[in-house]
Structure formats: structure tokens, C-alpha cells
Amino acid sequence: MLRNLLEDRVALLCLAVIGVTVLAGLFAPYVAPHDPLAGNILYKFKTMSWNYPLGTDQQGRCVLSRLIYGIQPTILLSLVTMAATITLGAAYGLVSGSAGGLVDEGLMRFCDVMLSFPSQVMILAVVGMLGVGMENVIIANILIKWAFYARMIRGSVLGYRNRNYVVFSRTTGSGSWFILSRHMLPAVLPEIVVLASLDTGWVILNISTLSFLGLGVQAPAPEWGAMLNEARQVIVAHPGQMLAPGLAVLTLVAAFNMLGDSLRDALEIKGSGR
Amino acid sequence: MSALLTVRGLDVALKTKKGARTLVSGVDFTLEPGGAMGILGESGSGKSLTCRAVMGLLGEGFTVSGRAEFQDRELLSLPPKAMRALCGREIAMIMQHPLTSFDPLCVIGDQMAETFRFHLETSREAAWEIARDALAAMRIADPGHILTLYPHQLSGGMLQRVMIGLTLTLRPALVIADEPTTALDSVTQFEIMKELVRIRESGRTSLIFISHDLGAMRMLVDTALVMHQGRQVEYGPAQAVFNRPQSDHARYLIETRNALTSRFLAYAGRRAGLDRERGCCRAAG
Amino acid sequence: MRRYVLSRLLAAVPLLLGVSFLAFVLVTLIPADPAEVALRVNEIIPSPELIELQRKELGLDQPFWERYVRWLGNSLRLDFGHSYTNHHRTVAGELGRCLPATLSLAGVSLLFVVGASIPLAVASAMTRDSLFDRLVRTLVFFGTAMPNYWVAFLAIWLFAVHFDLLPTGGDEGWRSYLLPAFTLSMTYISTYVRLIRNTMLAVMQEPFVLYARARGLPEAAVVRHVLKNSLQSSLTALGMSVPQLIAGSFVVENIFAWPGVGRLCVSAIFNRDYPVIQAYVLMMGVLFIVCNLLVDIISAMIDPRRQAEL
Numbered sequence: 001m002l003r004n005l006l007e008d009r010v011a012l013l014c015l016a017v018i019g020v021t022v023l024a025g026l027f028a029p030y031v032a033p034h035d036p037l038a039g040n041i042l043y044k045f046k047t048m049s050w051n052y053p054l055g056t057d058q059q060g061r062c063v064l065s066r067l068i069y070g071i072q073p074t075i076l077l078s079l080v081t082m083a084a085t086i087t088l089g090a091a092y093g094l095v096s097g098s099a100g101g102l103v104d105e106g107l108m109r110f111c112d113v114m115l116s117f118p119s120q121v122m123i124l125a126v127v128g129m130l131g132v133g134m135e136n137v138i139i140a141n142i143l144i145k146w147a148f149y150a151r152m153i154r155g156s157v158l159g160y161r162n163r164n165y166v167v168f169s170r171t172t173g174s175g176s177w178f179i180l181s182r183h184m185l186p187a188v189l190p191e192i193v194v195l196a197s198l199d200t201g202w203v204i205l206n207i208s209t210l211s212f213l214g215l216g217v218q219a220p221a222p223e224w225g226a227m228l229n230e231a232r233q234v235i236v237a238h239p240g241q242m243l244a245p246g247l248a249v250l251t252l253v254a255a256f257n258m259l260g261d262s263l264r265d266a267l268e269i270k271g272s273g274r
Numbered sequence: 275m276s277a278l279l280t281v282r283g284l285d286v287a288l289k290t291k292k293g294a295r296t297l298v299s300g301v302d303f304t305l306e307p308g309g310a311m312g313i314l315g316e317s318g319s320g321k322s323l324t325c326r327a328v329m330g331l332l333g334e335g336f337t338v339s340g341r342a343e344f345q346d347r348e349l350l351s352l353p354p355k356a357m358r359a360l361c362g363r364e365i366a367m368i369m370q371h372p373l374t375s376f377d378p379l380c381v382i383g384d385q386m387a388e389t390f391r392f393h394l395e396t397s398r399e400a401a402w403e404i405a406r407d408a409l410a411a412m413r414i415a416d417p418g419h420i421l422t423l424y425p426h427q428l429s430g431g432m433l434q435r436v437m438i439g440l441t442l443t444l445r446p447a448l449v450i451a452d453e454p455t456t457a458l459d460s461v462t463q464f465e466i467m468k469e470l471v472r473i474r475e476s477g478r479t480s481l482i483f484i485s486h487d488l489g490a491m492r493m494l495v496d497t498a499l500v501m502h503q504g505r506q507v508e509y510g511p512a513q514a515v516f517n518r519p520q521s522d523h524a525r526y527l528i529e530t531r532n533a534l535t536s537r538f539l540a541y542a543g544r545r546a547g548l549d550r551e552r553g554c555c556r557a558a559g
Numbered sequence: 560m561r562r563y564v565l566s567r568l569l570a571a572v573p574l575l576l577g578v579s580f581l582a583f584v585l586v587t588l589i590p591a592d593p594a595e596v597a598l599r600v601n602e603i604i605p606s607p608e609l610i611e612l613q614r615k616e617l618g619l620d621q622p623f624w625e626r627y628v629r630w631l632g633n634s635l636r637l638d639f640g641h642s643y644t645n646h647h648r649t650v651a652g653e654l655g656r657c658l659p660a661t662l663s664l665a666g667v668s669l670l671f672v673v674g675a676s677i678p679l680a681v682a683s684a685m686t687r688d689s690l691f692d693r694l695v696r697t698l699v700f701f702g703t704a705m706p707n708y709w710v711a712f713l714a715i716w717l718f719a720v721h722f723d724l725l726p727t728g729g730d731e732g733w734r735s736y737l738l739p740a741f742t743l744s745m746t747y748i749s750t751y752v753r754l755i756r757n758t759m760l761a762v763m764q765e766p767f768v769l770y771a772r773a774r775g776l777p778e779a780a781v782v783r784h785v786l787k788n789s790l791q792s793s794l795t796a797l798g799m800s801v802p803q804l805i806a807g808s809f810v811v812e813n814i815f816a817w818p819g820v821g822r823l824c825v826s827a828i829f830n831r832d833y834p835v836i837q838a839y840v841l842m843m844g845v846l847f848i849v850c851n852l853l854v855d856i857i858s859a860m861i862d863p864r865r866q867a868e869l
């Protein structure tokens with residue numbers, strides 16, 4: 001199945017786009033040509049040049065440098081969000097699925113309540129109560145998605161608990177960690193990877209949307225959504241300002257979505273449940 | 275008298291990203307008017323594909339080549355519209371899974387009536403009338419009520435009889451029955467087999483009968499075609515194919531199927547009984 | 560029928576309670592003391608005595624469960640208290656004032672969603688892998704990957720700034736609906752085109768479609784069967800777009816200065832006007848549960864296979 005993926009040129013391209021972006025984000029200070037915050041009033045709204053490859057914004061700051069520094073809060077934080085979501089969901093799902101009985105019932109009812117909470121409302125609720133800021137946006141995103149993963153993982157725990165090889169492992173006295181890591185995890189992993197890829201795209205969109213509204217990353221910090229918010233103020237005179245950050249979001253989200261779709265095809269998973 | 279259906283060198287291929295994949299190749303047979311041919315073969319050997327290719331029911335993804343001449347018309351080059359008008363009217367199909375062969379959101383009467391309306395160009399009311407008669411001809415009790423039911427409210431056997439009734443009302447020249455009994459319990463299977471025997475004996479309609487059930491096959495067909503992995507491995511008079519199969523595969527298939535003799539004997543006994551009865555009647559009349 | 564509806568209603572009660580509890584608990588998670596916040600947003604310098612007074616006034620000195628029950632009782636009577644920022648206004652009044660704008664925007668967007676996604680999906684499923692189908696699929700793909708606030712900008716720039724055809728914001732007659740409704744519906748159109756198209760392709764593989772063709776039905780009649788079955792199974796998702804459009808409008812309302820509840824809530828967040836946020840969250844949670852219930856009951860009613868449940 002990995003070979004399938006490597007043969008898929010689209011998937012490789014997506015992986016390359018994501019990989020390069022992540023690296024650029026990690027090494028932003030070395031890659032970016034300028035300080036993302038240092039403006040130069042004399043160099044406002046410059047078009048592309050060798051010195052400023054993507055021009056400058058309304059405060060004379062280098063757009064490319066701001067884009068590169070904006071990678072960290074966008075992708076890296078969304079990856080962190082997904083990792084936390086999956087960990088939390090997996091832990092909850094494993095506990096619920098292996099406990100069974102009333103505990104399972106109660107835990108799953110709680111999941112239902114969480115799932116019946118629409119994502120948009122959950123974000124406004126959490127950010128509204130905990131206050132404006134990136135940490136709270138991340139918490140909100142985790143709260144939205146974890147129940148979904150919890151339910152899925154519980155489902156596969158129940159499904160695999162009674163499979164022959166697991167029963168066999170248990171009778172031969174293997175520890176439950178062994179069962180988990182050797183049998184259960186490999187079985188649910190493909191599905192999780194596909195969903196996680198699609199959800200990462202969704203989280204990126206979410207983070208940038210909230211920053212755009214001023215609920216996440218705060219200006220003047222470089223973040224793509226926040227940059228668009230600043231570009232909005234000069235839309236009449238300088239509409240070109242909104243192109244670079246918008247295209248950046250679009251490219252990345254598209255890459256994650258396409259990767260998820262290709263993975264789904266490569267791993268032959270039916271329906272996504274989204 | 276010329277043949278009803280002549281198929282020569284029929285190939286079916288599936289277009290895939292990695293080029294065409296041949297699923298059926300080199301099928302040749304001739305079906306006389308009033309004749310009955312059986313197609314035998316393991317699951318996935320291409321029996322259904324062959325029949326669907328003849329009826330022009332394969333989707334865009336398939337390429338069909340070869341010749342299929344039906345009543346002096348070349349089916350494979352017929353325009354889609356003309357082909358569709360032929361389906362149901364001249365060549366009819368009885369499906370393997372009666373439970374999933376009807377639209378679950380429409381009552382049976384509507385589905386029967388729309389078929390009649392299209393082929394017979396009658397009004398809606400007249401078409402319902404015909405549908406009721408069709409069910410009555412199948413000796414289904416209370417046909418008026420059955421017509422108003424949804425498919426999920428009927429049993430598989432009942433739906434199969436509805437399908438046969440629908441088919442026979444249009445008096446097609448050829449009926450293709452693709453494993454019509456596989457999805458049914460044995461009592462119902464017997465009922466359906468009786469209906470097929472009736473079609474056969476009416477003498478008007480030719481039959482292509484696909485089945486894994488050798489007993490049923492022996493009862494119905496006069497020629498047999500054996501398929502294996504998309505190829506035709508044997509074709510000839512039924513007696514010869516069943517009793518002295520030439521190819522290894524046909525022999526293997528028939529020997530394993532013969533292990534299910536008990537059911538076959540039951541059918542054969544009935545059949546013998548029927549024949550004797552009819553013989554008596556004829557003698558008396 | 561009545562029994563089915565009743566049992567579904569009963570099943571919704573714990574969900575409603577859960578949602579209301581979450582909405583209530585959220586306020587207790589506030590990092591600051593609500594009484595102090597309430598004073599500060601009115602530019603009163605909080606002193607210990609004043610805070611004490613405010614706590615009493617807000618009922619914050621009572622035990623948790625008592626407060627919850629009282630709050631729930633009040634909420635059932637649509638009494639959500641007063642706004643922190645504007646003591647003369649009740650929260651219910653504010654929401655009531657802003658709700659029509661959101662509902663009408665969501666209504667127009669729903670028309671866009673249904674009017675665009677069904678024909679596009681049908682046409683693209685019918686002409687599978689044609690140029691048109693590929694074009695639709697590409698658009699759908701970008702529709703789900705594009706931030707919709709960015710699309711709103713592009714649209715504002717093109718139609719409002721460049722061609723000066725439509726207003727950039729506010730609610731002034733039907734022309735001002737076009738851009739916000741387009742922006743709001745875009746994501747959902749993409750989602751539903753994809754959903755309905757895939758459902759149709761799956762339905763086309765069903766044996767009953769093969770049999771409909773084998774009976775010789777004309778293609779139009781076959782398509783009618785396919786369409787009926789596909790829409791039947793997409794109905795739940797389409798129905799749930801109603802609350803999603805209502806709740807999801809906050810971004811669009813902010814961009815287009817639309818006087819709806821979403822904008823009210825976002826400005827409440829900036830003003831730390833907790834009662835408004837809480838009421839908004841409760842309202843939307845309830846809206847989702849109620850819509851879910853309705854969609855479920857309706858789809859059970861029109862699906863003959865589920866009539867036995869009724």
C-alpha cells in the first residue's frame with residue numbers, strides 16, 4: 001500500500017508541498033529575506049523585486065517574509081492540534097471500548113453531546129469564554145474533533161476485540177499493550193491517517209479564519225488570516241495585497257485535502273464519515 | 275428457419291488506467307427460436323457480463339467487440355435508443371436478486387406500469403390493468419393489493435414471480451434468466467423453476483439460463499455453454515456436455531456439481547412425472 | 560407515527576440538557592471573575608464592595624447547581640438576563656433584533672445551495688468523466704479548500720469595487736444579499752455537489768437501475784429512479800445545512816457588516832459580554848438538535864422502508 005502511494009504522483013506532489021512548507025516554517029529566520037515585523041514607511045506597497053520577492057505591504061514590510069513566518073502559527077499549530085486531538089480521542093476511545101458496560105455507555109453519551117455541538121458554535125463558545133487568543137482557538141479545535149476520533153477508535157476496539165488473533169494473543173498471555181500495538185493500532189491506523197490529513201486542512205482553514213476575524217493570532221504578528229485582515233483595509237486601493245496570503249492558505253489546504261483523498265484511494269478506505 | 279441469436283467472437287474488456295483488461299473473450303453460440311441454452315461456469319467466469327453485453331447494458335467503462343445477430347439485426351452496432359426499445363420487449367432479463375431489483379421507493383404497480391406504458395404506449399390506467407392481469411396470470415392472489423405494495427413488503431419469491439410476470443406479458447422472443455433461483459429458498463426455487471418450465475414449454479420464447487444448479491439446468495436446456503475465467507471452454511448439445519464433457523474444466527465443474535445429486539434427483543423425478551402425466555393426457559385427448 | 564415522534568422527542572431531551580449544561584459550564588470556565596468583568600466593561604473601577612454587590616446581583620454567590628437550575632428555568636422562558644455592555648438591553652431582545660437578518664441570509668443561501676448543488680451534481684454524475692464533470696469536480700475541490708472569507712474579498716473587489724455593481728455590505732435591499740449569500744453558500748454547495756454526485760454514482764451501481772434498463776425504460780425514466788433514491792439518501796445532510804448556514808454565518812456577517820446574530824456574538828466576544836455569548840451558544844445548540852430531530856422525522860415519513868418504524 002505504501003508502494004501505491006509512492007507511485008501516485010499527485011500524492012507525492014502534495015507531500016512535497018507540505019514538506020517544503022513545514023521546513024521553511026521551521027527555519028523561518030534563515031529562509032526569510034527580511035524581518036517580518038520591520039516596516040519601512042518609504043517602501044510601502046512595492047511590487048515584486050529582487051529585494052522584496054512578493055513586494056511589501058501597507059507598512060512597508062516584506063510580504064514573503066511575513067508569509068514564511070506565518071507558516072509556524074498556521075501549519076505547525078494545526079499539526080499540534082491534530083496530534084493532541086488524536087491522542088485524546090484514542091485514549092478516550094480505548095478506555096471506553098475496553099471498559100465496556102456502563103462506563104462505556106456513559107462515556108459514549110458524553111461523546112454524543114459533544115458531537116451534537118456544531119463546530120462553528122463550539123469555536124465561538126470556547127473562544128468567547130476563554131478569551132481571544134491562539135491557545136483558545138487550539139483548545140476549541142481539539143474539543144470539536146476529539147469525540148469523533150474517540151468514537152471511531154472505540155468502534156475498532158470493539159470490532160477487533162473479538163477477532164481471532166486478538167483472542168489468541170490473549171490466551172497465549174500477551175500483555176494488552178502488545179495486543180494494542182501489534183494488532184489493533186495497525187488495523188485502525190490507515191483510517192486515522194486519512195481522516196487526519198483531511199482534518200488538518202480543515203484546521204488550517206479554521207485557524208486562519210479565526211485569526212482573520214481577530215479571534216486567533218493578533219496583528220501585527222505574521223499569520224496568513226491576520227495578514228488578510230490587514231489587507232482588507234486597503235482592498236479598494238491595493239487589492240493585490242490579498243492575493244499572496246489567500247493563495248498560500250488555498251495551496252496548503254488543497255495539498256492536505258488532496259493528500260487525504262489519495263491516501264484514501266491508496267489504502268482503499270470506503271466512505272469517510274465526514 | 276434462421277437462428278434467433280447468433281453470437282460470434284464476443285469480447286468484453288474493461289477500460290482501466292493501465293489499459294484494457296479483457297474480462298470475456300471468444301464467446302460463440304447460436305440459439306434457435308424456441309431453444310434453450312444454459313451457461314455454466316464458476317463465479318466470476320463472465321456469465322453475467324456476456325448476457326449484459328448482448329443486451330447492451332454494460333456501462334461506458336466497457337468495450338464490447340464481436341458480433342451478436344438477433345432476428346437479422348446486429349445488436350452491438352444498434353443505436354442506444356433502438357437497443358433500449360428492444361430490451362424488455364424482445365429480449366427480457368430475469369435478475370438474480372429479486373429483492374434489490376426494484377426501486378425501493380416506488381410501489382410495484384408503478385414499476386410494472388411504467389414498463390408497459392413505454393412498450394405498449396398505453397395510458398397509465400390501462401398499464402395498471404395490464405399489470406394486474408400479469409400478476410393474475412402468475413396465479414398471484416389479490417394482485418390489486420400486491421401492486422400497491424413497496425418491494426420491501428414482498429418476499430423474494432413473490433418479487434421473482436412479479437418479475438417473471440412482467441417479463442412474459444410483453445411476450446419477448448428471448449428471456450435471459452441470470453441465476454433466477456440462487457437467492458431463494460428451495461421451496462420457492464421449485465416454484466420459480468416450474469414457471470421457467472412453463473415458459474419453455476409455451477414454445478414461443480427462447481431461453482438463456484444461467485445457473486450453478488446442474489439439476490435445474492438439465493431440466494430446462496437443450497444446449498449448454500461452459501465458461502471458465504472469461505473464456506468459453508465447451509459448447510454443444512446439453513446431453514453431450516453434461517454426460518461426456520470434453521474439457522478438463524467442464525468435467526471438473528460437472529463432477530463437483532453432480533455431488534449435489536439429491537436435489538437434481540428430486541427435480542428430475544418431478545420432471546419425469548410431469549412428462550408422463552402430459553403423455554397420458556395427450557394419449558387420452 | 561405519534562409514538563415514533565414521541566420517542567424521538569424523548570431521546571432529544573438528554574441531548575438538550577447536555578447542551579444547556581455545556582453552555583452554562585462555559586461561563587464558569589472564564590479565567591476572570593464575571594462580576595469584575597461586568598463592572599469593567601461599564602468602565603466602573605471595581606472595588607471589593609462593588610464586586611460583592613455585583614456578585615449578588617448576578618446571583619454568583621449561590622451554589623453551582625442552584626444557579627444552573629435557575630438559569631435553565633429562566634432560559635426556558637427566554638429570559639437570558641441583561642447584556643453586560645448595555646444594561647438597558649435584554650439579551651433576548653438583542654438576539655431577537657438580530658435574528659431576522661441572519662435567518663433571511665441563511666434562507667437565501669439555502670436557495671443558492673439547493674438550487675446550485677442539485678443540478679450541478681446531477682449533470683456531473685450523468686456525464687461522468689466528461690469535460691463538464693471534471694470542471695465541476697475541480698471547482699468543488701477548490702470550493703472546499705478556499706477560505707470563504709478570501710472568496711468574499713475577491714467577490715467584493717470584483718463586483719463592488721471594480722465593477723461597482725453591488726454594495727459592499729449592510730442590508731439594503733435584495734442586491735445586498737447576493738455577495739454574502741454567495742460567500743456563505745459556496746462551501747456548502749461544494750460539499751453537497753460532491754455528496755450528491757457520489758451518492759448518484761453509487762445508486763447507479765444498484766441492481767434496480769440495471770433492471771430498469773433491462774426492462775427497456777427510456778433513460779429519462781431511469782434517471783428519475785436514480786435521482787429519487789439519491790436525493791432520499793442525501794436528504795438528511797441537505798436538511799442539516801439549515802442550522803449550519805445559520806450558525807456558520809458569523810464570518811460572512813463580519814465581512815459584510817451584516818446585522819445578524821453571528822456578528823452580535825463576535826462583537827460580544829470582543830466586549831466579553833458573557834450573557835450574550837452564552838445565549839447564542841445555547842440557541843445554536845438547541846437549533847441543531849431541533850433541526851436534526853425534524854430532518855430525522857421527515858426522512859422517516861417519506862421513506863417507505865422506514866414506515867414500519869412510525
Ligand SMILES: Nc1ncnc2c1ncn2[C@@H]1O[C@H](COP(=O)(O)OP(=O)(O)OP(=O)(O)O)[C@@H](O)[C@H]1O
Pocket residue numbers: 288297315316317318319320321322323324
Ligand atoms: N462493473 C465491473 N467492473 C469491473 N469488473 C467487473 C465488473 N463487473 C464484472 N466484473 C468482473 O468481470 C468478471 C466476470 O463477472 P460476471 O459478473 O460476469 O461473473 P459471473 O460469471 O456472472 O459470476 P457469478 O456467478 O458470481 O454471477 C468478474 O471477475 C468481475 O470481477
Ligand SMILES: [Mg+2]
Pocket residue numbers: 321322323452
Ligand atoms: Mg452473475
